[in-house]
Amino acid sequence: MNAMAHGPRATIAQRQVANRIRMYRLRAKKTQEEAAMAFGCAVWKIRRMEAGKVAATAGDVRELAVIYGLDARETEALVGLAKGAKARGFTSTLDSMPQGLTLLVGLEAQASTMKDYSASYVTGLLQTPDYIRAIIRADPDVPEDSVEPLVDFRLSRQQLLGAENSLKAQFLVHEAALRTRIGPPQLMQDQLNHLVELNESEAVTIRIWPFEAGLHPLLAAPFIVMGFDDPADPDVVYLENHLEARYLEIPTQVHKFEMMFTDAFDQAQPIKEFRP
Known part of the structure; x- marks a missing residue:
């Protein structure tokens, strides 16, 4: 050797x-x-x-x-x-959303498992078109003529959740994301209905962390853990704020995020039991 x-x-x-x-x-x-x-x-x-x-x-x-x-x-x-x-791990700027998310999109396409926690708003892979538009238009730095291309970009990522793909995804959504008004009441109801519908897929499981469950010490910020079938591709954690995206691949760091997700997910409420 x-x-x-x-x-x-x-x-x-x-x-x-x-x-x-x-x-x-x-x-x-x-x-x-x-x-x-x-x-x-x-x-x-x-x-x-x-x-x-x-x-x-x-x-x-x-x-x-x-x-x-x-x-x-x-x-x-x-x-x-x-x-x-x-560098072991990677940080990229988010000056332009599609370009800044280039690595994430590539990883999503190759992942076999995904554990996604969203806190203040519903994660991108689960958003309806109207919800996406409302989120994008809330950013004063995004010109109006960029809105629809960004909507199309996010919708294209959602094809990963199709039945023809092998990705198995678990989504944990904090109740705050469903209580925070993004647009008119009907938009929010449509978004909730969309989550319930997606949950019917064998490849997608969605649970809610309710307010009544109290503060979970490990759910301070959103994150995604992606796993891969190829042993040469270890699990990766994706973190994001308004300025940059971080990719963690040090095993001890990734393991901590995997454990915190599993602990909270096991305690969370199935989406079909959630009542707005």
Whole structure:
């Protein structure tokens, strides 16, 4: 067994960079040999970058972006990942929502399990279109002409919960998220009805942390724990505030979030028993 087998496991960002480099090469209809020739390197370097065994630098990514015909948005998103690829865990800014959530969307698509806790508002994967619009319009920094593209972006993520996907998702929603008025009363009733309907799926389980249950010491802020079938992809925790998104992958940190979710979820109220 060579020394590489004993080396550190590729970070979450490094794995995502590797996946996207390969995806963009295939989209450009180039072989690894053709990419290596255009890049001016040995083919083994392309192979190892695509396997996540060699971390692509920001310079590598920019050069490959030209070779594969990436647009400016795709290039900058990939460069951002490459810059964080050596860190165990990753932080990205949320200046532009879809770009800032590029890594999250990629992880969601690959995840086999998801544990999602939402506190002050219903999490994005469960929102109705009208609820999404109300949330987006509440942000004074979002121009009106960006509202519908952002709605479409969030709705596209919700396809993960379809019956054809293998994702098993558990959602814990604090009662505060259902009591906080987002738009007119009918909008909130429609949102609640949507949660009840989603809960009918075998792949989705939704529970409510009611006010009467009191303060749970571990539910201070929303988070998502994602698990993967591939042993090379350890569980990841996603945290977000208005300025940045954080991705945690240190096992002890991830385990703490998994345990706090399970403890609260087991005590929570099934969505079908919730009465507004």
